[in-house]
Amino acid sequence: MEMIDAVFVYQMHEKQELLWHQRIHSHEAGAFEIHYFVGGSGTFTNAKNSYTIYPGSLFVTSDEKEHSITSDEGANLTYYATLLHCPEEQELFKKLEGRNPLHIGTNLRFFFEEVRDKALSQKGELRLSACHQLLGFLYNLLAGSVTERTVGEHVRLEKAIRHMQRHVFDKLSLSQIASHVGLDPSYFVRLFRKRMNTTPMKYYTSLQLEAARALLTSSDLSVKEIAAKLQFCSEFHFSKQFKQSTGSSPSLYRKTHLQLLGI
Incomplete structure (x- = not known):
C-alpha cells in the first residue's frame, strides 16, 4: 500500500x-x-x-x-x-x-x-x-456514515483553509483570518499548529507558492508578474521563498515542468 x-x-x-x-x-x-x-x-x-x-x-x-x-x-x-x-x-x-x-x-x-x-x-x-x-x-x-460536519473546531479550521484558498491572490493577515472564523489570533495559531503542524501564515504562503507553480506551468506571466500577482513584496523575495519550497528557482521550475508536459 x-x-x-x-x-x-x-x-x-x-x-x-x-x-x-x-x-x-x-x-x-x-x-x-x-x-x-x-x-x-x-x-x-x-x-x-x-x-x-x-x-x-x-x-x-x-x-x-x-x-x-x-x-x-x-x-x-x-x-x-x-x-x-x-x-x-x-x-x-x-x-x-x-x-x-x-x-x-x-x-x-x-x-x-x-x-x-x-x-x-x-x-x-x-x-x-x-x-x-x-x-x-x-x-x-x-x-454511509460520512456526513458534512457543521460543528466543532474542525469546521473552523476548514473555514479558515477555505478562506485562505479563496484569497490566495490577496494579502491576508493573521488577524483577518482569525476574525473570519471568530477566534482570538493567539488561540487560532495554537489550534492551527496542533492540527496542521505549521502556522496559519506559513500555510498561507505554501498556498501562494502552490498557485505560483500552477501559473509558471500554465501561463505566460513573467516571474516578476507572478510575484506581484501573489502580493510578494519583491521578485527576489518570491524567488527565495519558491526555491526554499521546491529546491528550484521559478525559471528553472517552469522550464523543467514544461518539458515534462511536452510543451
Whole structure:
C-alpha cells in the first residue's frame, strides 16, 4: 500500500493547465484515484460515463480506467486529487466507483489537507498513515456514515483553509483570518499548529507558492508578474521563498515542468 501522489489544484483556468487536465488518461493496475471538488463546475468523464461536477462532489476511479476533467468556461475548478496504489482494496474502490458521484459537501477540506500533508512527508510512517486515514474515510463513505460536519473546531479550521484558498491572490493577515472564523489570533495559531503542524501564515504562503507553480506551468506571466500577482513584496523575495519550497528557482521550475508536459 502506497500513496503515489496527493495534490491540490487551485482554480484551474489557464489554457495549458486546462489541456493537461482534460487529457484522457488512466493509471497502472492496482492504482486508484480520488477527486474531491470544492469549487467550480464542469464534467468528470470516467470510461463511457460523464458526470456533472458540483462543489462537494467526490469521484472514484479504478485502476486502468480512462478518465478526464473538463472545466466549464470561467468556472475555475478547485479540487484535491489523491492517487493510491492499493491492489488489495480493489473491491472497495470498485463499489465506490459504481456510486459516482458521491456528494459529501465542501466542509472536508481539512481532512484532505491533512491527508495531503502526510502523503508529502519525508517520514514513511506519516505517508503510511495517510493511506490508512484515506482508506478509513472511504470505508465510512461506503457504509454511509460520512456526513458534512457543521460543528466543532474542525469546521473552523476548514473555514479558515477555505478562506485562505479563496484569497490566495490577496494579502491576508493573521488577524483577518482569525476574525473570519471568530477566534482570538493567539488561540487560532495554537489550534492551527496542533492540527496542521505549521502556522496559519506559513500555510498561507505554501498556498501562494502552490498557485505560483500552477501559473509558471500554465501561463505566460513573467516571474516578476507572478510575484506581484501573489502580493510578494519583491521578485527576489518570491524567488527565495519558491526555491526554499521546491529546491528550484521559478525559471528553472517552469522550464523543467514544461518539458515534462511536452510543451
